[in-house]
Amino acid sequence: MLLLWSVWSVTLLLLPPPPLEAAEDDVRAGCSTAVNDLVYIVDGSWSVGFSDFDTAKQWLINISSQFDISSHYTQVAVVQYSDTPWLEIPLGKHQGAAELIQAIRGISYLGGNTQTGRAIKFAVDHVFSASQRGSVAKNHIAVVVTDGKSQDDVVDASMEARAQGITVFAVGVGSEITTSELISIANKPSSTYVLNAEDYTTIDRIRDSMEQKLCEESVCPTRIPVASRDEKGFELLVGLNIESKAEKVPGSLLSETAFALSASTDVTENTRDIFPEGLPPSYVFVSTLRLKGASAKLTFDLWRVLSKDQEVQAAVTLAGRSRSVTFSTTSVTEKEQRVAFKGFQDLYDGKWHQLKLLVRPRLVAAFLDDELIQEAPLDPAEPIYINGETQVAKKRGTDVTVEVEIQKLRLYCDPHQSDRETACEIYSVVRRSVSSEPNRGGRGGRLQLRGRSTRAARPARTHGFPRREGKRRPAGTRREAW
């Protein structure tokens, strides 16, 4: 019997995976399923050295691990360069991670001078354009890893790359690099697209940051104009058509407009249209809203993403009775994980407030009007199902819309936007900041506040420990580790 059972399980393991077409509808979307053409352009000049070159290869393997390597999702190419560029791995040559890892490990070090501009031009002219799947790839990303100053010009080649819609990251390793050169190689802003490592032995320290950035690039195609810069993210008032579905009402300040949702408003859209590539592993959820009357007492999802089977993929739930805010997300070990934050008294007082959640792979922090209310650990989350609907202001577990006024509803992909996104649209915050800094050049309130409050580090208020709950889910659904 035991033997029969193990034969049966081995057979199960050997069965081929279901064809993609059939499973299409049930696919989870996230970084791993982004459709990228990703080209690594790696410095193989003499200054790097054999052992550091091996480290660089391992680093490339590491930062590729969040992607599903296949002709459907991410394809990787590697160009090594010194005096001339050398196509080590063409796009789409290797299907599957194991094969790709082996191929990267097998690259042998060239040695020579550093002609970075030439290598970038080569990637633009011959590598991206030779992708077997043509224009299917949604994102074309180049990562240039170099340890020194280029002996040729990098500006023209980099401009050409951008003109072709290729996003270029520049990774400088060691002290010989010229920052201005990295800045001209990379896309703008350089705070996003230029990375630095002290040397190859510490390059592992910028792994998380590189992975996060590659992931943002893959799943956050849209940009929201904020102050003087464009932030990658999702403007949900527009994406979910709230502007055309709800009535316009005055916002928190004279200069602001908000939207009043009534019981007959239905803000529901297909998740596939809103988050076609899923959610990034880190993001900032920001909403400026006013809860009046019944909405201050009900339990409802301010924002939620449901699967086709009505399972919560992500949600921010408000509960006036318990004065709490609950964040729900997926989990690699359970069906759903929830973190309940207490201490949101003010949110339910009938006035305008800004609610902000900073979501990181292992941590979620909740803010009200710029003050940290609480933070709590998270289990690793899984990519979300995008086959269901994304909704706003729905009573928990129902399709009933709760009456609420919403002025802002955004998801920023860069977690650092949490520091920049201040609650300057909230009157009490403006007042608080002004009174704490009286005579500052006598300029208009809002502008000076913007800069000020990003630096303002108020002591964190915490209110007890958050509660975590979760439903177990069958084992065996974990993603394969590298």
Ligand SMILES: *[C@@H]1O[C@H](CO)[C@@H](O)[C@H](O)[C@H]1NC(C)=O
């Ligand atoms: C690659 O990842 C492994 C496992 O996390 C780590 O031990 C190693 O230091 C990383 N290497 C580089 C060069 O990033």
